[in-house]
Structures are given as C-alpha cells and as structure tokens.
Amino acid sequence: MPKRTAPGPRDERGVLCARILAAARTEFAEHGVAGTTIRAVARSADVDPALVYHYFGSKDGLLDAATDPPQRWLDMVAASWATPRADLGRQLVSTMLSSWADEEIAPTLRAVIMTAAHDARTRAKLGLIVERSLIGASTLATDEADRLRRSGLVASQLIGFALVRFVWKIEPIASMPTDEVVAAVAPNLQRYIDDDLG
C-alpha cells in the first residue's frame, strides 16, 4: 500500500483534531460556551466523545484550542508590518480580506468574535490579538498609550467591516470588488495609523 494512502497515527491525529476543532468553532460560535457540550461537538465531528477528552482534556481546553489564531495568520499579520508605513492602511485591508477568504483562518476568527461576547477568557484573547497583532509595537514612533489607542481604532474598523461583509453578508458590502474595498477603507485606516486624532 503506498504511504500516502496509509497515514500513520500522527497524521490521523492531525486529521481528527482538525475535524473536532472545526466542529467546536461552529458549536461555540452558534450556541455559546455554556450551550456547547463535548458530546455535541463529538457528534458533529463524528468521533467518540472520549476522543475529544483525550485530545483536549476538557471543554475549556477545547475552547482554548478552537479560538487560538493559527500561527500562519499571526505570521501574515506580522509580515504586513514590514510594509512601508505610507502603505500600511492598504496592506491591512488586504490582509483582512485574505484572512477571511482563508478556509482555516476565517472560522477561527469568527469563533473568537462570536464567543468573546459572552466568555471572559476569549474576550481577553481577543484583546491580546487586537493589542499585539494589529499594530506592531515598533512600528509607530509614539508612546505606548497612543499605539494602543490607534491599534484599537484600526481593529474596530477591520472587525466591523469583516462582520458586515463575511459574517452577516450585508449587501452591497458583501459583494464589493476587492479594489473598491481597499480604495474605500484603506485611507480611513491610514488616518488612524498616521494622523493627529485630535
């Protein structure tokens, strides 16, 4: 039997974990933390509940894993900050658009956003994402309080736009061509990054 059709236990584990996490993201986003059971996640992932406990320990462990942003996404966001500052607004919009078009990244972002409203731990995680990832510490030559305020404002626009376009799919935002999105939103981000905010 050729190797690629007979994955070892390690590959199988990866496949099953990914299936469980995908089911967990949907369950947490749609039913909240209190309304989600390991049993329901296992049923939706078509695995035994014991396997979910074996891999993730508890519902808290599963929630934590399901809402951890993929390293690949953190790397994408960090790479955006290598963009020349005058072009940062545009680059951030592009990164947001490709993140939400990504089959692995989008469900995690959606789960974090939906769960943060009623789970303090996920809210803290979202706070860290906003603080650490959206405006890199060394990028803005201003004080820390100013950096955090600008980062929060940038996040408020990026997250709000992503909700309207990708989660709620409200027209005409949902089907606006990419270049129009960049032209419309990038200058507003650039103002939050650069300008005197009064």
Next chain:
Amino acid sequence: MPKRTAPGPRDERGVLCARILAAARTEFAEHGVAGTTIRAVARSADVDPALVYHYFGSKDGLLDAATDPPQRWLDMVAASWATPRADLGRQLVSTMLSSWADEEIAPTLRAVIMTAAHDARTRAKLGLIVERSLIGASTLATDEADRLRRSGLVASQLIGFALVRFVWKIEPIASMPTDEVVAAVAPNLQRYIDDDLG
C-alpha cells in the same frame, strides 16, 4: 391603596413583557437561536412558560420581538439625519455612544448583532437597519447604489467600534473619553459620507 402601587393588567402586561424580552435577548445572544428554549427564557424571567407562549406565540415570535429595535431608537437615528451634512459624522458617533449607553436600546442592539451571525431572519433585519436607518434615503444626493455602499461603510465602523468598546470592552477603547472618541472616529465617518471613495 394608591394607584401607582396597584398597576392594572395592562401595566402588568407591559412589565412582564419587558422582563421576558430582556431575558430572551440575553438567552438568544449567549446561546444562539437553536440553543434557546422558551422554558429557559421563562425560567430566567421568572414567569410561567405558558405566559411566554401567550404573549409571543412561539420562539420565532419571541425572537422577532426581542430583536426589534425600539421605536425610540429609530426616532433617534432618524433625528440625527436632520443634522447639517458637514456635521453628520460627529452626530452619528454621538448617537452611537448614547444608544449603547441606553439600558433599553443597548441589549437589543447586542442581541441583533450576536444573533445575526447564525440566524438568517435576524441577519435580514440587521441588513434593513443598516440600509434604512444609518443613511437616510434623501440625505445624500447621489444614486441609490452609492447611498447603500456609503451606508454600509458607515455601519461597519459604527458597529465595529461599538463591539470593541461596549461588548468586548477592550482597552483603551472601552474607557476613551467621549470627546476623544468623537474626534477620532467622526472624520472617518464623514469621509464615508462625503468623499470620493475612489
């Protein structure tokens, strides 16, 4: 017995309805539509489930009532559009801030936003709110497609900011003084309302 301590059936109905709707907003926002039962709402509102059926007919009827924006809020938003156009950005930020500081309005907006992610009917309702309320039809002397695009962009910023500040309470946005919020956000809204978006 003085009248005010002995409310008639009509007053009692109002009080009970408000209590049931408040409980329903929390339940729908935290557990989703599928995860919410009339029984759980009744328990949380401390009333008999039969009363919830009597007042709202079904879970769909309850969801509909719980996510209907208060007329008072629609009036507030409509009144904002009487503001001279050059000051609209500022006025919209102020209206957003007072809406989310309002004990009756804020839970409804929160319920709509949280429920829209997994309920198509609430999503349609949110779409109508964005379309009809956020940019009044007669305000912008441009074509309808342009009005809807600008309205969606304004909504994306207002909703994203409200989530960061009021729902997730991410600092320093959560405790930014009101005048700083207006100074930071209003010019970006004004650009969506007025400017050539490229």
